[in-house]
Amino acid sequence: MEGTADDHDEMENRRPLCRLDSLDVEANHIPDGMRHSTKVLSKALILKLAFESIGVIYGDLGTSPLYVYSSTFPNGPPSNDDVLGALCLIIYTLSLIPLLKYIVFVLQANDNGNGGTFALYSLICRHAKVSRFQNEQVEDQSLCGYRLQRSDRAPRMGAKIKEALEGSPFAKKVLLLLTLLGTCAVMGDGVLTPAISVLSAVDGIQTKVHSLTEDHVVLISVAVLVILFSLQRSGTEKVAFLFAPCVIIWFAFIGGIGIFNIFKYDASIFRAFNPYYIINYFQRNGRQGWISLGGIVLAITGTEAMFADLGHFSVPSVQIAFASLAYPSLLAAYIGQEAHDVENLSVIGIFRSTTYIGNAYGMAVLAVMLVTTTLVTLIMVMIWRTKLYLAIAFFTIFGAIEVIYFSANLYKFPEGGWLPVAFSSVLVIMMAAWHYVTSKKYMFESDNKISISSLERRLESDLMLNRVPGIGLMYTQLVQGVPPIVDLFIENLRALHSVIVFVSVKHLPVSTVPKDERFLVRRVGNRDYRMYRSVVRYGYMDPAIPHGEFEECLMESLKRFVRLESYELEMLDRGMYIEKAEENKEHSSNVRRSSHSTEDKKRSSGSIQEQQSNISERKEEVRNELEFLSTAREEGITYLLGSSVIEVAPSSSIGKRFVVNVVYNLLQRISRKSRVALQIPHKRLMEVGITYTL
Numbered sequence: 001m002e003g004t005a006d007d008h009d010e011m012e013n014r015r016p017l018c019r020l021d022s023l024d025v026e027a028n029h030i031p032d033g034m035r036h037s038t039k040v041l042s043k044a045l046i047l048k049l050a051f052e053s054i055g056v057i058y059g060d061l062g063t064s065p066l067y068v069y070s071s072t073f074p075n076g077p078p079s080n081d082d083v084l085g086a087l088c089l090i091i092y093t094l095s096l097i098p099l100l101k102y103i104v105f106v107l108q109a110n111d112n113g114n115g116g117t118f119a120l121y122s123l124i125c126r127h128a129k130v131s132r133f134q135n136e137q138v139e140d141q142s143l144c145g146y147r148l149q150r151s152d153r154a155p156r157m158g159a160k161i162k163e164a165l166e167g168s169p170f171a172k173k174v175l176l177l178l179t180l181l182g183t184c185a186v187m188g189d190g191v192l193t194p195a196i197s198v199l200s201a202v203d204g205i206q207t208k209v210h211s212l213t214e215d216h217v218v219l220i221s222v223a224v225l226v227i228l229f230s231l232q233r234s235g236t237e238k239v240a241f242l243f244a245p246c247v248i249i250w251f252a253f254i255g256g257i258g259i260f261n262i263f264k265y266d267a268s269i270f271r272a273f274n275p276y277y278i279i280n281y282f283q284r285n286g287r288q289g290w291i292s293l294g295g296i297v298l299a300i301t302g303t304e305a306m307f308a309d310l311g312h313f314s315v316p317s318v319q320i321a322f323a324s325l326a327y328p329s330l331l332a333a334y335i336g337q338e339a340h341d342v343e344n345l346s347v348i349g350i351f352r353s354t355t356y357i358g359n360a361y362g363m364a365v366l367a368v369m370l371v372t373t374t375l376v377t378l379i380m381v382m383i384w385r386t387k388l389y390l391a392i393a394f395f396t397i398f399g400a401i402e403v404i405y406f407s408a409n410l411y412k413f414p415e416g417g418w419l420p421v422a423f424s425s426v427l428v429i430m431m432a433a434w435h436y437v438t439s440k441k442y443m444f445e446s447d448n449k450i451s452i453s454s455l456e457r458r459l460e461s462d463l464m465l466n467r468v469p470g471i472g473l474m475y476t477q478l479v480q481g482v483p484p485i486v487d488l489f490i491e492n493l494r495a496l497h498s499v500i501v502f503v504s505v506k507h508l509p510v511s512t513v514p515k516d517e518r519f520l521v522r523r524v525g526n527r528d529y530r531m532y533r534s535v536v537r538y539g540y541m542d543p544a545i546p547h548g549e550f551e552e553c554l555m556e557s558l559k560r561f562v563r564l565e566s567y568e569l570e571m572l573d574r575g576m577y578i579e580k581a582e583e584n585k586e587h588s589s590n591v592r593r594s595s596h597s598t599e600d601k602k603r604s605s606g607s608i609q610e611q612q613s614n615i616s617e618r619k620e621e622v623r624n625e626l627e628f629l630s631t632a633r634e635e636g637i638t639y640l641l642g643s644s645v646i647e648v649a650p651s652s653s654i655g656k657r658f659v660v661n662v663v664y665n666l667l668q669r670i671s672r673k674s675r676v677a678l679q680i681p682h683k684r685l686m687e688v689g690i691t692y693t694l
Contacts, residue, residue, distance in 0.1 A: 041314055049317035054251075055244030056236060057309050057318065058326045060193050060302025061098070062250050065333045066200040069341065072295030085281025086292070087272040087338040090299045091331065093401075097369070098303040099327055101398050106307050106372060107315045109379050114511040115310030117182035117368070118540060120375040121175070122509035127383050128162045130172045131509075158382040177432065182371030184427035186308055188364040188420035193302070198224050236312050248325070255329035258336025266339040293408035297362045299334070304368045311511070311541070363413075364420035366406040373398050433663040437646060440694045442477045449481035452525050459529060464494055470635040472497030473554075475642075475678070479504045479535050482524070485642045488688045499632040500524075501554070502533045505678065512539035519557040523565070527621070530628065532558060544679050555633055559626055566622045639680045642690040649693055660694060 041049075072086050111119035125131055165171050199221045206212045231239060262269060271277075282289045306318050377395040380386040409417055459465065476483035483502065490496065502524060517537070524531040534554060538544075545553065646668075648660045675685050 041316070046314060046316045046320065049313040050321040051244050052237065052240035053309075053313045053317050053321045054247050054325060055240040055242065056312065057305045058251075058302065058321065059243065059247050060197055060305060061300075061326055061330065062247060062254070062302075063197045063200055064299050064301060065254060065330070065337055066204060067196065068295060068298045068334075069337065070295075071298055072292045074295070081277075081280065081284065083338050083341055084269075084272050084277045085285075085289075086296060087269070087334060088275065088277040089281070089293075089296045090334050091273060092275065092278070093296060093300055094327065094330060094334075096401060097300045097398070098306070098322065101373075102303055102306050103319050103322055105394065106376055107310065107318060109376050110307075110310055110315060112511050113311060113314060114541065115307035117179055117186065117308075117371060117375070119310075119511070120372065120379065121179040122511070122540065123379055123383060124165075124175070124375065125509035129166050130175055157388050158385050161378070162382055176435070177428070178371050178374060180428050180431045180435075181424065182368050182375075184424040184431070185364050185367035185371070185420065186304065187427060188423045189301075189304065189368060191423065192364060192420065194225055194228065195221070196301075198228070240312075251325055251329040254333035256332075258329075258332035258334070261336035261340040262332075264339075269335055269339040272335065272338065290404075290408055291411050293405050294362055294412050297366065297405040297409065299330075301362070301365045304365060304372070307372065362405070362409040363417045364424070366402055366409060367420070367424065369402045370399070370406065373402060429663065430667060433659045434667055437660055437664040437694070441644065441646070441692050444692045444694065445477055445483055446481075448484040449478060450484060450486060452482060455482050455486065456525050456529065458490070459496075462490070465490060466495040467498045468495050469632065470497045471499040471501065471629075471632045471637045472640050473501050473503050473637060474640040475503050475505070475674075477504065478502075479506060479533075485640075485688065485690055488642070488690055489640060492688055497632070497638060498530060498635075499629060500529075500531045501558070502531070503554075504533070504535045505538065506535055507538050507540060510539045511541045513537045513542060515553070518545075519553060521557050521561040523561075527625070530625075530632075532561075534558070544677060547679050547681050550679070551637055555629065558629055562622055562625050562629070566618050569618060637684060639675070639685045641674055641680070641685065641687045643687040645689060645691045647691055647693050652694070656694070 068090065069086070073082070078086070107115070109120060109123065111122050165175065199217070202217050202221045202224065205220075206214075206217055231242065234242075285292070306322065310318060373395060377391055380391040380394060381388065413421070474483070474485065474489070476485065520535040520537065522533050524533050534557065536545075536550075646660055646664065648657050652660075674680075675682065
């Protein structure tokens with residue numbers, strides 16, 4: 001095994017895969033660059049998606065009025081001025097965060113129609129080299145949906161930030177950690193959302209049926225949750241159609257009742273739109289007013305779902321559903337509720353059982369929002385190339401609001417706020433440990449890769465090495481060079497298949513990769529050795545291709561590559577011939593003697609014959625190679641995997657030993673095996689042990 005290759009091999013290994021190897025050209029397909037993001041939806045489809053989104057996204061926001069006031073004033077009925085101050089805070093929080101920040105700005109930062117923390121991270125990864133896996137290829141940038149739409153404005157500040165990110169390993173780690181934190185916070189949010197939404201709804205029954213105890217409320221809530229989760233298996237579309245009418249009726253009722261309360265109890269409640277009441281609220285309540293923000297923030301819980309669930313719908317549909325139904329209904333509900341409560345202050349604080357969960361809920365929601373604000377600001381500067389002062393204003397305004405709310409929730413850390421923090425921390429540690437060890441394995445494999453010339457010499461000189469009929473698919477993380485696992489197979493088996501394909505499964509920072517662009521093929525070494533490389537590219541939403549379909553697609557891509565390679569060389573020969581003919585023509589025009597002209601004609605005729613001979617030979621080689629591939633396919637395909645064992649160097653720190661020996665090894669034992677994740681048939685799998693020393 002050689003750690004480094006000679007000059008020729010290094011150039012070959014570092015050279016990007018030839019563009020003609022990709023399936024874009026093989027399939028005569030020219031990418032449109034932004035297929036997913038530029039797709040125009042009909043008005044009818046947008047309205048249909050808006051209808052469905054109501055049943056999936058806005059249920060959490062819609063149930064917030066049930067517990068916001070009880071969580072804001074848990075210690076008894078407040079004064080009229082406090083009620084007005086709280087309402088003013090709710091109005092402006094609803095207007096600034098869901099309406100302005102998410103509907104206007106965040107939804108525009110989608111990744112080809114997909115939202116969420118990883119979608120934001122994928123946009124940044126495609127613009128800047130911040131990934132720890134150095135396996136980017138030029139061909140990846142030509143995928144549909146990979147290229148970014150950038151503004152034509154001056155990119156100076158964006159370029160500086162990009163250079164700073166790419167040149168700082170610490171900044172890359174912080175960015176990844178933020179992404180993991182935001183993702184894990186969404187998971188924590190998902191754990192708490194069903195509980196608080198259902199519990200708050202059932203809790204209202206207790207106000208009319210006094211025989212119900214809190215234990216009864218909990219049991220009923222659990223039963224409802226079991227029924228709801230059992231329906232999830234039907235799929236998002238069916239669930240959306242089932243619940244959308246229910247949520248629409250809910251919004252209609254809370255909005256209608258709110259309007260009724262306004263005109264019946266206190267039409268002057270609209271004075272709460274005056275920001276003065278916010279200032280007055282904090283002046284009178286001081287520290288207690290700041291603590292009460294932990295309840296106010298529950299009015300916007302569920303907002304993050306508008307972006308996280310975007311992939312099921314579309315930007316216009318989510319915007320229409322919120323602006324036309326959710327936002328006005330919620331405003332009417334909160335204003336009408338306050339108009340009623342001003343006359344009936346004793347009803348505030350009835351819902352007690354949701355307070356503890358609400359304390360935990362706010363922490364998870366605000367963590368997601370803070371991460372989203374940070375990543376969107378980076379996208380504004382680096383990709384959208386927004387003017388710096390506008391990006392700073394976005395980050396300052398929304399970041400300040402969210403930090404203030406987050407600080408208020410920290411006060412409630414012992415009263416339930418610790419739950420999402422603990423949950424998210426465990427998940428972050430698991431994800432970070434897995435990513436760390438995986439990246440180290442990739443670096444180990446890259447540092448110990450075999451040079452192509454070394455492998456060719458061994459194939460020529462090792463008389464004990466047999467090439468058995470069939471195709472061997474050798475899996476590796478490398479997209480360049482020959483993996484070290486080849487040596488292990490040769491040493492242990494003393495044989496290689498007649499056709500070897502180095503398969504690299506690579507996940508790109510895009511949501512999906514079309515199947516006609518998924519396989520990227522090239523040749524490894526000399527044609528006679530029948531070795532190829534196939535880079536199989538997936539997006540972060542793409543499922544693994546079943547092995548039967550995978551084999552058919554792979555064989556088709558190999559054959560297309562062989563034909564296209566021959567065609568490319570033929571075009572190259574013809575181009576050289578045309579160039580040479582032009583030179584001969586120019587030369588003959590300057591020669592007066594007829595004998596010289598005759599000599600030029602003979603030379604030209606010889607070139608044509610030589611070219612035709614080369615073309616005929618190449619066509620024969622292509623036919624032979626295609627027949628060889630078909631014969632090898634009939635002999636069978638074997639999957640060759642390395643069964644990895646991770647060892648830590650004796651000089652490693654205690655922290656590194658804990659991450660590798662405890663966290664990673666535990667995750668590896670309980671996670672799906674590679675053959676299961678890749679959907680490899682067990683009967684055709686061959687594994688050899690390989691030790692990675694980190």
